[in-house]
Amino acid sequence: MKLFLTQSLDQNKPIVIIYMSNDGDISQRKVLVKRIGNKHFIAYCYLKKQIRTFTLENTLSAGHIRYSKVV
Template identity: 45%
Template sequence: MVNYFLKASLERNQPITIIYMKDDEITERNIKVFEINNGNVKAFCFLRNQNRIFKIKNILSASFSQNGYKIAK
């Protein structure tokens, strides 16, 4: 199901919310996907306000964002 939301974000240019685990720390992130390849996702992370790379295997869940996030230009 995670892959569905990642692809939807990429195709629709729409932010999604993910639950992400890194080094035993779990965070909720709002991201907008730019690229998916080799088990990684390149996306804009609204929490860090920058482009980041996420490992798909570390994404515990994903859903459509309830907030209208926009990337600042």
């Protein structure tokens, strides 16, 4: 997972994460990572349209955004 966060930061490309809030709500978010720390990372969240802080512990998965062509 940390590989995708690092790639987003280094390549300035958004990724998708599955995130669990402290209340247990799970959401899928498109984010652009700005900074990575030991327990948190800071990213622009396209869902909330603002810079947010995410805990690594609550990040359930991360991956590339898949684009599909419509034929």
